[in-house]
Amino acid sequence: MANFNLKINGKTQQLDVDPTTPMLWVLRDHLKLVGTKYGCGISQCGACTIHLGDNAVRSCQLPVSAVGNQEITTIEGLSENGDHPVQLAWMEEDVYQCGYCQAGQIMNASAFLKKNPNPTDEEIEGAMNGNICRCGTYLRIKKAIKTAANSKIA
Amino acid sequence: MTLIKTQYNRRSFIKVSAAAGGGMLIGFSWLNGCKPNTPEPEAGVAMPKEWFEINGYIKIGDTGMVTIYSPNPEIGQNVRTSMPMIVAEELDVPWENVVVEQAPLNTGWYQNQFAGGSLSIRLSWNALRMAGATGRRMLLEAAAKEWGVQLSDLTASNGVIKENVGERTVTYGEIASKAVGIEVPKEVELKGIKDFKLIGSSIKNVDGKKIVTGQPLFGLDFHRDGMHLAMIQHPPAFGMTVKDFNEAEIKSMPGVKDAFIVDTTVEEPGGFDEKGFKQLIAIVGESTWQLMQAKKALKANWETTGELESSEIHVKRLEKALVSGEVQESRRDGNPEAAFKKAAKIIERTYSAPFIAHNTLEPMNFFANVTEDSAELIGPTQTPEALEGSVAKLLNLPLENVTVNMTRIGGGFGRRLYVHFGVEAAAISKKIGAPVKLIYSREDDMTQGTYRPTYRSVYKAGLDENNNLIAFTVKGAGLPEGPVFPNRFPAGAVENYSAEKIKAPTNVTTGAWRAPRSNFTAGAEQAFLDEVAEDAGKDPIDFRLELFDRAIKDPVGEKHEYEAERYAGVLKLVKEKADWGTTKPNVHRGVAAYFCHSTYVAEVFDMVLNNGQPIVEKVWCAVDCGIVVNRDAAKNMIQGGVIDGIGHSMYSQLTFENGAPKQMNFDKYQLIRHSQAPKEIEVFFVENEIDPTGLGEPGLPPAIGALANALYKATGQRHYHQPFVTEKQVVG
Numbered sequence: 001m002a003n004f005n006l007k008i009n010g011k012t013q014q015l016d017v018d019p020t021t022p023m024l025w026v027l028r029d030h031l032k033l034v035g036t037k038y039g040c041g042i043s044q045c046g047a048c049t050i051h052l053g054d055n056a057v058r059s060c061q062l063p064v065s066a067v068g069n070q071e072i073t074t075i076e077g078l079s080e081n082g083d084h085p086v087q088l089a090w091m092e093e094d095v096y097q098c099g100y101c102q103a104g105q106i107m108n109a110s111a112f113l114k115k116n117p118n119p120t121d122e123e124i125e126g127a128m129n130g131n132i133c134r135c136g137t138y139l140r141i142k143k144a145i146k147t148a149a150n151s152k153i154a
Numbered sequence: 155m156t157l158i159k160t161q162y163n164r165r166s167f168i169k170v171s172a173a174a175g176g177g178m179l180i181g182f183s184w185l186n187g188c189k190p191n192t193p194e195p196e197a198g199v200a201m202p203k204e205w206f207e208i209n210g211y212i213k214i215g216d217t218g219m220v221t222i223y224s225p226n227p228e229i230g231q232n233v234r235t236s237m238p239m240i241v242a243e244e245l246d247v248p249w250e251n252v253v254v255e256q257a258p259l260n261t262g263w264y265q266n267q268f269a270g271g272s273l274s275i276r277l278s279w280n281a282l283r284m285a286g287a288t289g290r291r292m293l294l295e296a297a298a299k300e301w302g303v304q305l306s307d308l309t310a311s312n313g314v315i316k317e318n319v320g321e322r323t324v325t326y327g328e329i330a331s332k333a334v335g336i337e338v339p340k341e342v343e344l345k346g347i348k349d350f351k352l353i354g355s356s357i358k359n360v361d362g363k364k365i366v367t368g369q370p371l372f373g374l375d376f377h378r379d380g381m382h383l384a385m386i387q388h389p390p391a392f393g394m395t396v397k398d399f400n401e402a403e404i405k406s407m408p409g410v411k412d413a414f415i416v417d418t419t420v421e422e423p424g425g426f427d428e429k430g431f432k433q434l435i436a437i438v439g440e441s442t443w444q445l446m447q448a449k450k451a452l453k454a455n456w457e458t459t460g461e462l463e464s465s466e467i468h469v470k471r472l473e474k475a476l477v478s479g480e481v482q483e484s485r486r487d488g489n490p491e492a493a494f495k496k497a498a499k500i501i502e503r504t505y506s507a508p509f510i511a512h513n514t515l516e517p518m519n520f521f522a523n524v525t526e527d528s529a530e531l532i533g534p535t536q537t538p539e540a541l542e543g544s545v546a547k548l549l550n551l552p553l554e555n556v557t558v559n560m561t562r563i564g565g566g567f568g569r570r571l572y573v574h575f576g577v578e579a580a581a582i583s584k585k586i587g588a589p590v591k592l593i594y595s596r597e598d599d600m601t602q603g604t605y606r607p608t609y610r611s612v613y614k615a616g617l618d619e620n621n622n623l624i625a626f627t628v629k630g631a632g633l634p635e636g637p638v639f640p641n642r643f644p645a646g647a648v649e650n651y652s653a654e655k656i657k658a659p660t661n662v663t664t665g666a667w668r669a670p671r672s673n674f675t676a677g678a679e680q681a682f683l684d685e686v687a688e689d690a691g692k693d694p695i696d697f698r699l700e701l702f703d704r705a706i707k708d709p710v711g712e713k714h715e716y717e718a719e720r721y722a723g724v725l726k727l728v729k730e731k732a733d734w735g736t737t738k739p740n741v742h743r744g745v746a747a748y749f750c751h752s753t754y755v756a757e758v759f760d761m762v763l764n765n766g767q768p769i770v771e772k773v774w775c776a777v778d779c780g781i782v783v784n785r786d787a788a789k790n791m792i793q794g795g796v797i798d799g800i801g802h803s804m805y806s807q808l809t810f811e812n813g814a815p816k817q818m819n820f821d822k823y824q825l826i827r828h829s830q831a832p833k834e835i836e837v838f839f840v841e842n843e844i845d846p847t848g849l850g851e852p853g854l855p856p857a858i859g860a861l862a863n864a865l866y867k868a869t870g871q872r873h874y875h876q877p878f879v880t881e882k883q884v885v886g
Contacts, residue, residue, distance in 0.1 A: 018408070018443065025443040029383070034375040035368015037564075038442075039515050040596045044820035047515060075368030082367040091362045094786055097794055098230030099365035100515045100564030106366060125829035132820065134515045134565050135230050136797030138831040140790065 004064055008033070009077025019065035024048045026064050027074060035075035035103045039132070046131030049104040050074050056111035058130075075103040078110060086110040089148035097135035105131045109145050118149055198250025199327070206330040208292060209338075210263035211241050211285035218313055218327030220247050223257035225264040226274045227536050228361075229566030230794075231850040232787040233274045235360045237282055239784055240275075243352040244286025244345060247313040247326060254360045259538035259558040269536040269563075270571050270666065272751035272848025275783060279845050287342040295339070296332035297324050347781065347843045356786035361562065371562040373533035374519045374593065381521065381589040382411060384438045384582045385445040387452055388431040388602055391813030392661045393460035396433050400453040404437060407451060409444030413437045416581045418574065420547045426540040427547075429574045430603030430663040436582045442593060449595070460661050462813030465508075468633055468660065472506070472610040475631035475658035482657050485640035487711040488650035490616075493625035497616030501686055504612050505678035507876040508807035509605040509633075511815075512667060513825060516564020517599040522579035523589035528555045529580055530589075534563035534570055541573040545580045568666035572604050597818045605808060606667030607660075609637040609674045613682040616650075621690035623701065625650040630675070633660035637671040637678075643721065643749065644683075646714030647701040662810070668798065669851035672750040673858070677803055677876070680746035680859025685872065694745050694863070695729050698722075716749045720778050723840055724756040727776035731838050732758040741771065744863030748856040751848030754778040754840075757796065757856045759832075759864040768868050770800065770832035770861070775853065777837060780844035788849055789837040795853025796835055801826025803858040803876045824879075 002019045005012055008031065015030055024041075027033040027050070036059055039047030043058035050059045051073035078084045086109050096102050105128070112119070112127040119127070124145050133141065202215020213221040222238035238254045259267055266277040290310050297315045298305045301322060308315055313326045364371055389396055396415055404413040416436045418429060435454060439445045461467075494500055520533035522545075529549055535541050538558040546556045563570060579592035594602070611630035618624045626648040630638035636655035645651055667673060687697035702725075704710070705718035725747050728734070734745070740762055747756035760772045775792050782788050805824040809816045817823035862873050 021441070021443045025441060029441045029443070032377060033368075034370050034377075037372075037515075038374065038517070040820045041446075042596075042819055042821055045515065075366075078367075082363050087366040090366045091358065094356075094358045094362065094790065096230075096359060096362065096365050097232070097790060098515070098563060098565045099359075099361065100372060102365050103368045121833070128828040130827075132515065132825050132827060134513060134567075134825065136794035136801065136826070136831070137790065138797060138826075138828045139793060139833075139835060142828070 002065070004067070006064070006067055006072060007069070008072045009074060017064060019063065021064050023050065023059040023062045023064055023067065023072065027059065033074050033076050037100055037103055039101065039104070044132075045101070046108060047101050047104040049107040049131065051107060051111055054111060054114060056108045075107055078106065084110060085148045085151045086113065086144070089144040089151065092147055093140045093144040095137050095140040095144050097137055101131060101133045105133065105141055109141070109148070113145065113149055119145070198248065202327070204331070206334050208289040208330070208333060209285055210260070211282070212245060212289045214326055214330035216327050216330065218251055218325050220245070220252050220326070222252055222254055224254050225257045225267050225278065227267070227269040227538065227560045227563055227566070228256070229269045229536060229563040229570065231269065231274065231791065232359060232784060233269070235357055235787060236275060236784040237278065238360070239352050239357055240279065240282040241286040243350055244283045245289045246311050249352060249357060251313055256560055259542060259560070261539060267538055268571075269566055270568065272753070272850040272852065275846045276752065276848060283344050284342065287344050288339060291339050291342045292333045292336040293326055293329055295336045296329050300324075300329065300332060353781065353783050354785060357784050359787065372516050372564045373521070373561040374516055374564070376521050376532055376561060376591060378521070378589055381591055382438050382586065383440060383442055383445060384436055384579070384590045384592045385442075385449055385595065386578060386592065386598060387435040387437070387449055387454065388598065389456050391462055392430065392603065392663070393458060393462045393813040394456045395431070395459050396435055397455040397457045399435050399455070404448050404451060407444070407448045409439045409441050410448050411438045411440065412586055413448070414585060416578065416585060418548060418577050418581050420544070424540060424543045424547060426537050426571050426573050427544045427577070428572055428604065428663055428665065434578065436585070438582065438586055438590065446595065463660060463662060464811050465809040468608055468810065471633060471658050471660070472608065472631050475656050476610060476612055476629055479631050479656040479658050481654050482636060483638070483640055483655040484653060485645060485711070486652045487645070487648070490625045490627050490650040490652045493650035494614070494616045497624060498619040499617040499689055500614065501689055502612065502614040503682055503685065503874060504610065505681070505874050506610040507608065507674045507803070508809065509608045509662065509664070510667065510802055510806050511600050511605055511808055511823065512565075512567045512569035513600065513823070514565030514567060514569050517596055518570075518575040518594040518602070519592055520576040520579040521589065521591045522576070522583040524549060524580050524583040527551065530557050531576055531580065532559045532561065533576060533579070534561050535573060535576055536563070536566050536568075536570040537573060541576045544573045544577050548577055549580060549584060567668040568670065569604060572665050596820070600818050600823060601815045603663030604665040605662065606673065607632040607635060607664040611637060611675070611678050613678065615682070615686045617686070617690050621692065623648055623686065623690070627652045628679070629654045629656060631656040631658055633658050633662070634664060635671070637674045639671065639675065639715070641713060641715045643705070643714070643716055644701055646709040646711055646718070647705040649710055651710065669750055669854050672748065672851070672855040673799070673802070676746065676748035676750070676855030677858030677862060680748065680856060681862040681872070684744070684859070684863040684866070693735070695725055695734055698725055698747065720754050720840070721747065721749055724754045724776040724778050727838055727840060728756040728758050728774050731776060731836070732774040734758060742864055742867035744860045744865070744867060746856040746859030746863060748852070748859070750855060751851050753847045753849065753852035755792070755852045755856050757860040759860040761864040761868045763868055768865055770864070771834070773832045773835040773860070775835065775837045776840065777853070778840035778842070779849050779852070780842060780846045782839050783846055788839070791849045792837045792853035793835045795851070796857040797826060797831050799854040799857030800832070800861050801830070803861060804830070804878050807877050807880075
């Protein structure tokens with residue numbers, strides 16, 4: 001066990017945890033931030049995507065000991081009131097079916113749009129290929145990303 | 155308006171009405187612990203001080219806020235929005251005033267609380283309308299009584315009751331307290347279909363905001379103070395059982411509270427209580443990561459008690475079954491053998507598909523809190539009633555001492571019809587004497603069983619010298635059940651016809667997987683008909699319409715399960731929408747139509763080759779599912795079905811070696827991804843006034859046929875064996 005001070009969603013969180021623990025389980029089990037989802041545990045599905053600084057990362061492969069001083073943002077901290085342009089676009093396009101993968105999709109899409117505010121369809125597909133949606137909402141996800149991009153505030 | 159007797163559902167209304175006034179009957183919100191109901195902040199009216207139970211589906215607050223209980227499990231088919239829409243329609247209340255809550259399992263109040271067979275809306279259509287209409291009628295009666303006027307002097311609309319002649323108005327919220335004592339009417343008037351305001355419109359998912367902000371909604375998100383976490387390890391292969399394991403070592407690991415073998419065997423299992431493995435190693439602790447480490451450190455002795463099957467064995471068994479297997483069900487019209495003898499052309503083709511896993515993105519999990527005389531279960535189940543029964547049986551408890559509450563479910567596809575993971579959670583909770591949440595790892599989930607069976611079918615057709623289809627036969631075998639519906643199309647459309655459904659044994663456990671059997675049959679049959687049409691020199695849509703014409707005018711045999719006019723209807727609609735018959739350079743088209751879950755779907759695929767890679771540019775879907783309840787969400791269902799159909803027929807398979815699945819996670823098991831989905835899917839509905847039928851499943855089966863037929867046009871290769879990608883094709 002070891003002590004960590006983590007910056008998560010703008011707050012500092014102190015915890016004593018096995019240093020090999022992936023951030024996914026630190027968030028879910030220790031901090032009760034369960035918006036970040038477990039899907040595969042081997043970075044194949046993208047359900048556990050969070051932001052480490054400005055980058056989208058798979059939290060199932062990120063040991064807590066590797067975080068250091070970097071800021072972590074989870075779906076719960078993406079916006080104050082669920083009004084991030086990507087979240088608004090997701091609601092506008094009524095994207096989800098079961099909804100389980102969508103937090104990961106949104107976290108990946110929001111990091112991507114920050115780097116590429118006006119993506120082509122191919123760029124969207126390339127960026128989102130690591131996020132599985134078992135229900136098959138891919139077309140709506142793509143549309144929502146374009147809607148968010150067009151809102152010019154992403 | 156339609157008059158409808160309330161008798162059918164009267165028991166529930168009486169029960170609730172009798173108890174009403176006694177306070178909050180079914181108002182609770184378990185996912186937020188013990189907090190009182192927290193309505194959506196977006197609700198168009200203020201939070202009420204007092205609530206009034208109208209019936210098991212409806213609670214009205216003094217401000218006019220209406221809570222509608224959604225009875226069925228939500229697996230992504232959007233019933234938590236569409237079922238309350240139906241109640242709100244007949245109650246005639248503005249949607250902004252409505253908040254939706256998940257009802258608990260309550261067999262006294264609700265019927266058919268399950269998510270399966272695309273049946274939620276179909277089976278509850280009348281009950282939901284009646285619930286709303288009864289509520290509206292009771293509010294009207296309360297107002298009539300209050301003002302001393304006749305019921306016929308009043309109308310109710312948009313949450314307000316008005317005098318037809320006169321000035322007085324009263325809102326539902328203001329009169330709700332008086333409606334509680336009103337006797338449940340013996341019959342109520344339902345709205346005319348033409349008067350629907352909500353039904354047929356597009357209402358956004360009621361959980362949308364919670365989904366995009368990561369609120370705890372799913373079973374895996376459930377937490378209660380004092381609960382433990384548990385993981386299981388099942389034997390690595392079908393045909394193996396657990397003997398013992400390094401218990402002392404595991405128990406000494408950090409964060410492990412207990413480890414033991416749990417036995418979930420019951421003498422006479424009820425429905426949906428199939429189990430891949432009855433004895434499992436259970437490890438209990440406080441954090442998922444520590445449990446995962448303990449699982450890795452397991453050293454177990456497994457005993458081989460049955461055959462360790464391989465994919466080679468499976469293929470041989472299916473081939474043998476097609477020759478000499480046991481026929482489960484069959485049909486025969488005319489004399490196919492004689493017809494084949496005089497046929498000018500005979501076409502015979504074999505199709506196959508592998509075992510596949512459901513792979514819901516939320517792995518199996520369940521919360522259980524078992525005491526000496528009760529069991530409380532909370533989690534993702536498609537069949538809460540079956541779970542209640544199985545837990546009662548395992549723990550030897552009376553049914554009424556078992557409660558089941560449903561979380562939002564991270565994907566179902568049939569997987570969570572089976573209750574073993576809830577039963578396992580109950581067994582573990584009983585053993586440790588404390589509440590526990592059981593969590594499957596992805597590997598546990600993918601290797602536990604309950605797969606879509608593997609199938610193999612032989613189709614044979616005979617054409618006469620004028621290219622008329624004079625004989626059609628199908629023999630289909632599956633492990634363990636055959637993929638044949640003897641009375642479905644083309645039964646009734648061909649003079650000489652036979653269909654045989656053949657079973658063969660396996661110890662790999664199987665279960666219903668989205669559109670059971672249809673998910674294979676449609677692809678095989680529709681690809682075969684495409685080939686037959688080509689050999690007959692006919693357009694594939696015209697060829698099918700010719701067959702439907704025969705089934706309409708002069709049906710062959712005793713019965714067929716489909717309505718040929720509606721079947722032909724979706725083909726004609728998709729033909730028109732896709733502008734079938736026109737050609738575009740380098741665009742290759744495939745078509746298919748299928749009927750299942752009482753719904754008709756026809757699809758046209760446009761495919762292009764990009765650097766030799768086939769890409770689905772556009773899909774047109776024509777759907778006849780009767781009345782459409784929530785239009786845009788219905789389109790979402792069909793679009794998802796198309797993508798699911800492409801994904802699984804193209805990429806997915808589970809293969810076996812020594813009884814063990816060779817794919818355990820998404821590195822080896824391929825699911826369709828963003829770049830492999832079609833670029834566009836348009837959905838068109840046939841407008842009619844038929845009661846709504848299934849939507850969750852019917853979009854998937856024809857996609858496989860249309861994909862196979864478009865692939866042929868694009869590449870010149872016919873694809874007979876799924877996944878098609880192993881035949882050297884990649885959609886991307």
